[in-house]
Amino acid sequence: MPTSQPVLKQSFLTHLELAFRATSTPPAVVAVDPAASQDRALWDPGSWRSMGIFEPAFPDGMVDPFKLEEVEHLGAGGFGSVTKCRVIGFDKYVAVKRIKKCLPEEQALASLVLEVHVLLLMDSCSAVPDVHGVFETKEAFYIVMDCGQQSFAELPPFDRYLAQVYSAQLAGVVWAMHAMGIIHFDLKPANLILDDNYRLQVVDFGLVDVFDGDEGPDPQQWPVWHALRAAGTDSFPMLWPGDDNPHFTRARGGTRGYRCPQAQMGMPCSYAADLWALGIIMHKWYTNKNPTFEENVWHYDREDDLSTIEIDFFTKIFSCEHPVRFESWEEISSHPIWVLEIETECESASEDDDSASSE
Known part of the structure; x- marks a missing residue:
């Protein structure tokens, strides 16, 4: 039959x-003012939690970038690379994506914001990695995410x-x-x-x-x-x-x-x-x-x-x-x-x- x-x-x-079907209004990305950012974190993790965007996997809601120990290089592209890191003090590994500021900073920042925006939009979907932090240095922006096997x-x-x-x-x-x-x-x-x-x-x-x-x-x-x-x-x-x-x-x-x-x-x-x-x-x-x-x-x-x-x-x-x-x-x-x-x-x-x- x-x-x-x-x-x-x-x-x-x-x-x-299927872990996710879009029925609700997606959360907006937190506005970023690079000139006003004095801290290494582009976004306050507290504001992320208050928006209900993700459930933090670490006590303070965001990975401390000074507690990341590089394990292996996972890949690279024209404007960045991805590295597997161990979070010191936790039995957990994360993937750190580095976006170089070789482009005009406004363009590099726009690329970062767009990618994080998508990760947050898809936060309810288990088939997309969770975000655990977004940071910057003088040379690059960094996105800390779940690391697969x-x-x-x-x-x-x-x-x-x-x-x-x-x-x-x-x-x-x-x-x-x-x-x-x-x-x-x-x-x-x-x-x-x-x-x-x-x-x-x-x-x-x-x-x-x-x-x-x-x-x-x-x-x-x-x-x-x-x-x-x-x-x-x-x-x-x-x-x-x-x-x-x-x-x-x-x-x-x-x-x-x-x-x-x-x-x-x-x-x-x-x-x-x-x-x-x-x-x-x-x-x-x-x-x-x-x-x-x-x-x-x-x-x-x-x-x-x-x-x-x-x-x-x-x-x-x-x-x-x-x-x-x-x-x-x-x-x-x-x-x-x-x-x-x-x-x-x-x-x-x-x-x-x-x-x-x-x-």
């Missing part, structure tokens, strides 16, 4: 154990079951980000980590774009957008740039091999930019190889041993044209790819038992 759409969607939500780029190939589980978890956090008005623009295995409970977390929000605010755009200019938001369905937000979607931008960067065609050509992008990267990552997890494209059209390799359902999913997620492409998270979450193989086997066994009983 075919599975109904609502059951498929529930399967998706159940198996990824290992990057997904360092993990061995997955079997099909793990590919399904972690794909569902990744799709869930991308959905949650989009619901909060966040486009990541740099999803890749190196920006995914395992937390202490072996669950997936997304890191590195240095290239994000954020559309937030209570009122949104002018209702008279964007009536369809407001109608979809008011309906409260998973057809919102709209994934693609268009005449009815005010949430579009141009990517400021990204990683080669994961950027969507629109970003590569400098065209306007919306939330669907993250879907292309999601598809690339999932294809690697399902087949242990990169997908093959010819003029941005995905070509299925029979050696990849994908099911009809999986082929249908990748065809849609790698399509930028209507009517083949996914138009909403409603369509994505209802796709049968999210039904785990072990679940299907259990259902088949149950049906066999029922047949035997009836005989």
Whole structure:
């Protein structure tokens, strides 16, 4: 018996154990006045706690930067680096992201504020690291966050079951980000980590774009957008740039091999930019190889041993044209790819038992 759409969607939500659905107003970032900041902390941790933004993991609510002991270098980019540190006096490790002030200080500060803003917006989501402090020196800004166990780029190939589980978890956090008005623009295995409970977390929000605010755009200019938001369905937000979607931008960067065609050509992008990267990552997890494209059209390799359902999913997620492409998270979450193989086997066994009983 075919599975109904609502059951498929529930399967998706159940198996990824989505920790967050955006229904409340996101907290505003605390205003920063660099000229007035005499302390090494850019924000008073007490004001963070009073805003209810995060539950402090340390007695004073913020990690003391003088109690951080460097353990290992985790990675580096054009304007910063990430280091794993031990918090002296606590059985805990943290990741410290360093943002160099090689840019004009206003630009470096804006980058810092945007990244911390996103981390605070996603504070209710367990798939995004918690913030434990924001500091500065003469040379750089620092963000202290949870530190995962290992990057997904360092993990061995997955079997099909793990590919399904972690794909569902990744799709869930991308959905949650989009619901909060966040486009990541740099999803890749190196920006995914395992937390202490072996669950997936997304890191590195240095290239994000954020559309937030209570009122949104002018209702008279964007009536369809407001109608979809008011309906409260998973057809919102709209994934693609268009005449009815005010949430579009141009990517400021990204990683080669994961950027969507629109970003590569400098065209306007919306939330669907993250879907292309999601598809690339999932294809690697399902087949242990990169997908093959010819003029941005995905070509299925029979050696990849994908099911009809999986082929249908990748065809849609790698399509930028209507009517083949996914138009909403409603369509994505209802796709049968999210039904785990072990679940299907259990259902088949149950049906066999029922047949035997009836005989």
